[in-house]
Amino acid sequence: MKKEMIRIENLKKSFGELEVLKEVNLEVHESDVVVLIGASGSGKSTLLRCINFLEIKNGGKIVIEGEEIDPKSHNLNEVRQRVGMVFQHFNLFPHKTVLENVMEAPVLVKKLNKAEAKKEAISLLGKVGLSDKADVYPAKLSGGQKQRVAIARALAMKPDIMLFDEPTSALDPELVGEVLATMKELAQEGMTMVVVTHEMGFAKEVADEVVYMHDGQIWERGKPDELFNNPKEQRTKDFLSSIL
Ligand code: ADP
Ligand code: MG
Numbered sequence: 001m002k003k004e005m006i007r008i009e010n011l012k013k014s015f016g017e018l019e020v021l022k023e024v025n026l027e028v029h030e031s032d033v034v035v036l037i038g039a040s041g042s043g044k045s046t047l048l049r050c051i052n053f054l055e056i057k058n059g060g061k062i063v064i065e066g067e068e069i070d071p072k073s074h075n076l077n078e079v080r081q082r083v084g085m086v087f088q089h090f091n092l093f094p095h096k097t098v099l100e101n102v103m104e105a106p107v108l109v110k111k112l113n114k115a116e117a118k119k120e121a122i123s124l125l126g127k128v129g130l131s132d133k134a135d136v137y138p139a140k141l142s143g144g145q146k147q148r149v150a151i152a153r154a155l156a157m158k159p160d161i162m163l164f165d166e167p168t169s170a171l172d173p174e175l176v177g178e179v180l181a182t183m184k185e186l187a188q189e190g191m192t193m194v195v196v197t198h199e200m201g202f203a204k205e206v207a208d209e210v211v212y213m214h215d216g217q218i219w220e221r222g223k224p225d226e227l228f229n230n231p232k233e234q235r236t237k238d239f240l241s242s243i244l
Contacts, residue, residue, distance in 0.1 A: 002029040005065055005161055005192045006051060012059035013046055020046045022216040023060070028161075031190040035203040035224075038213035039239060044196045047213070048163045051194065052085050065160060081109065084159030088166040090150040092138040098125065099134040102153045110157065117156075124152040128182050144175030148182050155186075162186065164195040198243060204228060212236050 006028040013021040020043045028034050036044045049055040051062065053069070053076045062069050069079055092101050102121035106112040112120075125131050128148040138146055147167055154162060164183065168176040180202045187193055187206050197203065203210055204224045211221040212231075220227065220236045231237050 002031065003065070004028075004063070005030050005032075006194070007063035008051070008060065009063075010060035011047070011050060011057055011062065013043075013050055013055060013057050020216050021050065021057075024216070024218055026211065026218065028192060028194060030192055032208040033187045033193045033195065033206050035207040035210045036194065036196045036213060037198065037203070037210060037239070037243075038219075039242075042213040043216040044213055045165050048085065048165050048194065048196060052083050052163055053079055054085075077109065081157050082159055083161045083163060084154035084157055085163045085165065086147070086150050086154050086167050088170050090138075090143075090146040092146055092149055092153070094138055097135050097137055098130065098141070098149050101138070101149055102156050105153065106156050121152070121156060124155055125149075127155075127185075128152045129178070142175055143171045144178045147171065147179045151179075151182055151186070161192045161194070164193065164197070166196050166198070168197065168199060200228070200244065212239065214239070 004027055006026065008024055008026045011021055011024040024047060036047065038044055046055060050057050053071060056071050064079060064082065093104065096104065099118065099121050102124055103117040106117045106120065107114060122134065125134055128151055130145060130148055133141060133145060138149065141149065168179050171179065176199065180199060183195070184206050207224045209221055210224050210227045212219050212227065214235055220231060220233045227236065228240065231240060
């Protein structure tokens with residue numbers, strides 16, 4: 001049995017009167033890739049943000065690598081180091097070079113010495129195929145390159161889990177492939193990943209499980225093959241035919 005990396009039990013999250021997550025249950029095992037799909041507003045981003053404690057739940061349990069995280073008593077910065085996140089908009093520091101962007105958090109947060117951080121950043125830039133862009137500023141990069149820098153920056157903290165929130169949906173179509181290829185490599189290296197995406201080709205090829213969210217709940221989940229070719233719920237069928 002593979003190690004349980006994320007366990008969510010009866011997770012609830014509201015914004016004022018609006019119940020955005022209603023008793024969500026989910027487990028993610030080591031090296032698994034879980035793809036979250038669902039209509040806009042169904043709660044996908046809120047679920048990722050709760051797993052990373054950018055939002056604080058109103059009820060239920062979040063267990064990360066076997067440890068239940070209580071936002072009141074845990075150091076959330078320490079938890080966030082273990083759970084990296086990549087957003088739709090890359091949020092790179094515009095006044096720092098690519099290399100400095102990747103080095104920033106290990107030096108500031110992990111207190112890594114600069115020489116060591118630089119060495120690791122260079123190696124990560126190689127991994128995402130951007131060795132030649134180390135000294136360039138983000139404004140000079142394409143969207144796909146920026147997103148690959150954002151992935152390298154998240155990996156620089158050596159997370160055990162990576163969350164991706166629609167990482168390719170702000171990109172021009174011709175740049176989507178290079179980012180998905182980087183994510184696929186990461187998956188093949190054994191990274192545990194939760195990915196919100198509408199790239200069904202990626203989901204079919206890379207996901208171990210696809211989770212369909214509707215109205216703040218997990219409506220159906222299964223292997224990509226099952227969920228895409230033989231969905232059990234009418235709502236899943238309707239959603240899939242709306243996007244395919
Ligand atoms: P998705 O990512 O599936 O599109 P979200 O998790 O972003 O869905 O949003 C789910 C619902 O929660 C939406 O109705 C959205 O307007 C609402 N919501 C998300 N974040 C906030 C917030 N910070 N304050 C108020 N409402 C929010
Ligand atoms: Mg979203």
